[in-house]
Amino acid sequence: MNSYELRQWQIKEAPFRPFDLAHTETILTIGNGLVGVRGSFEEGYPTDSPTTLLAGIFNHKAGTLVPELVSMPNWLSLTIHVNGEAFRLDQGRILGYERVLNMKTGILTRGVLWLSPNRTILRLAFERFTSLANPHILALRVLIQPLSEGQHQLRMTSALDGRILNPGNVDHWANLHGEVSQDQLFINGTTDQSGYHVAMAAQLLSTHSGEWADESNPRCPAHSLTFQLNQNEKATITKLVSIHSSRDTDDPITAARTTLEQAVEVGYDKLKLDHESAWYDYWDQMDIVIEGDEVAQRAVRFCTYHLLIATPQYDERVSIAAKSLSGFGYKGHVFWDTEFFMLPPLTLAMPEAARRLLMYRYHNLDGARKKARANGYEGAMFPWESTDTGEETTPQWTDPHPVTGERIRIWTGDNEQHISSDIAYAVLQFWQWTGDDAWFVQYGAEIVLDTAVFWASRAEYNAEYDRYELRQQIGPDEYHENVDNSVFTNRLVAWHMQQALNVLDWLHQNHPQAAQRLEAQLNIQPQKWQDIAQKMWINVNQGVLEQFEGFFDRLQPFNLYDYTPRTANMDWILGHEKTQRVRVIKQADVVMLMAILWDELGDHDFLMRNWETYYPVVDHGSSLSPSIHAWVAARLGLLREAYDLFIYAATIDLEDHKGNVRDGIHAACCGGVWQAVVFGFCGLKLRDNEITLDPMLPKHWRRVAFKVVHQGRIIPIEITNT
Ligand code: IFM
DSSP states (O other): OOHHHHHTTEEEEOSOOGGGHHHHHHHTOEEOSSEEEOOOOTTOOTTOOOOEEEEEEEEOOTTSSSOEEEEOOBTTOEEEEETTEEOOTTSSEEEEEEEEEETTTTEEEEEEEEEOTTOOEEEEEEEEEEOSSSTTEEEEEEEEEEOSSSEEEEEEEEEOBTTOOBGGGBOOEEEEEEEEETTEEEEEEEETTTOOEEEEEEEEEESSOOEEEEOOBTTBOEEEEEEEEETTOOEEEEEEEEEEETTTOSOHHHHHHHHHHHHHHHOHHHHHHHHHHHHHHHHHHHOOEEETOHHHHHHHHHHHHHHHHHSOSSOTTOOOOTTTTSOOGGGGOBOTIIIIIIHHHHHHHOHHHHHHHHHHHHHTHHHHHHHHHHTTOOSOOOOSSBOSSOSOOOOSBOOOOTTTOOOOBOOHHHHOTTHHHHHHHHHHHHHHHHOOHHHIIIIIHHHHHHHHHHHHHHOEEETTTTEEEOOSBOOSOTTSOSBSOOHHHHHHHHHHHHHHHHHHHHHHHHOHHHHHHHHHHSOOOHHHHHHHHHHBOOOEETTEEOSSTTTTTTSBOOOGGGGOSOOSOHHHHHOHHHHHHBSOBSSOSHHHHHHHHGGGTOOHHHHHHHHHHHGGGBOOOSTTHHHHHHHHHHHTTOHHHHHHHHHHHHTTTTTTTTSOGGGOOOHHHHHHHHHIIIIIISOOEEETTEEEOOOOOOTTOOEEEEEEEETTEEEEEEEEOO
């Protein structure tokens, strides 16, 4: 690979950006679907947040509002002393520095040339990865070389640091027990409410022998190795770590010991090779090649990389959190972000992974049924936010405002109900692309049908107008809460009811036993479903879809451009109450509906009128918005807007456009970017089971290439710009 090609696979930090730690920690996260590890430094700094998260390990601490992902013991901890001086970037002088995330291999490296306060020059080369070949193995290595004259004493101190707590100093552990045995470390503990048992083991391997010492603290097993190095002599220190939990085994302690033994036996080099070759396969499936646009190429790879490191490889009882495993934003909860944003790329390119994510919803049908019953409905009403239990975990209140102490009621858990249809949409899209009838009959159909049962019990019949309505909803535009007849929701529900009827017919014709089983199990009412599909109120006002009742008549007109330029969201500027009263919207709402249903909604003029109505008033207050707008703009032939929106979305985390990357990657945006290229610029569609393309590429893109899987067949797609 030449250096131009290489650059498009790399995220580089050079020189060191000391004031940007939280941002770089997030964007340089490594992971393998099981484990996510923020890009914190081995030696640790006062303002860092060294976080390792394990998929599905949630705990609801007494006194906190909702469950959250639990911070694991910090396995990165490795401090280096040379002649008694601690290697730290905030002391001495940095003579050279480069940190590189190689997205092609999922390996993070750091090279440093450091002059210590006492003038010893040290060359350091760090490298770390979370094995994609065996996700229970984590590895880091550092090469050390003193360049100053004489003999130098090196002391390496390694720990599994269980003193790391969640934000707000929330301690989720009932107990954490550490142990040291010369070159090995062990730690295990149990979460205090959910009762997950987690065990980690580590071994430090060195090219140089020396003196071992136990350096443990409570909750922090640690050891050190001291040895001598001459000028220019190199030492390599390798830390191999294993991690298991009661989510994957009955005996995490034994599993952690066994996995560590195996890792040590295989050795770092082979572990790395296996890891790299697993990444090769990942990229072979998911990469989008864009020729002619280096910025776009790297940014799209960055988004795909973050989607890949968040995608569970085995466990079908976990999904992908809104901020993946890269930070604590939204506490690790799962939203519609998965089904509408992250799943489509996986459905098209890695259907096995998509299937697992859909199984998360299937396994959580009971939670959805419980929610429906608790609200007086039937069927399956999926939670707006969920964790490992499938129950509703949206907090009801915001945290108190730091100055006023005010808390705002959060209504999304009550009324952002479109998620049930979003999930049905994702199931149907998966079925359509994979043609996996066996899976659909056994699992998918139940999701589509029981969510339809929910809507049949939820929809309100308005006899005066002979129509169905949905009151008290929140559409994707969360700036306007508890509105009546959100057109996004109503239209999607109408579509969903029709699809459910089609599924029922198909089952009767092709799998009558399954049809009977589901009819016996669920309250299926074809007549009522038909009625709802036909009579759901879809409000067209002034020639466009009205986002909700009163959007045009009751909201005050608002000129977003009066507030340009700005980075803050409009609800922060105007305040919660005022935002509800003005015509400014948070994110793609009607435009989201256009993206997914497109010409089922109307002809080109109708779609354009809707775009012209909603695009000028969208704040992009959610990172979910720009990529969808890019997709729709491309379809409308508005290439300039499409490209600007696309680049904004693709670099949202790299350039921290929203100012909150410290909380984690905007994982939905990552999936949205993939879709903006494939569905937007390339115009990929499945029509009557045929793949069609209708490219609208930015002028300077010479070539776009990617692969999709259609009904088991890998289809390479290549579009060249003429
Ligand atoms: O699901 C989104 C929502 O659409 C906008 N607010 C943030 C949520 C999590 O990403």
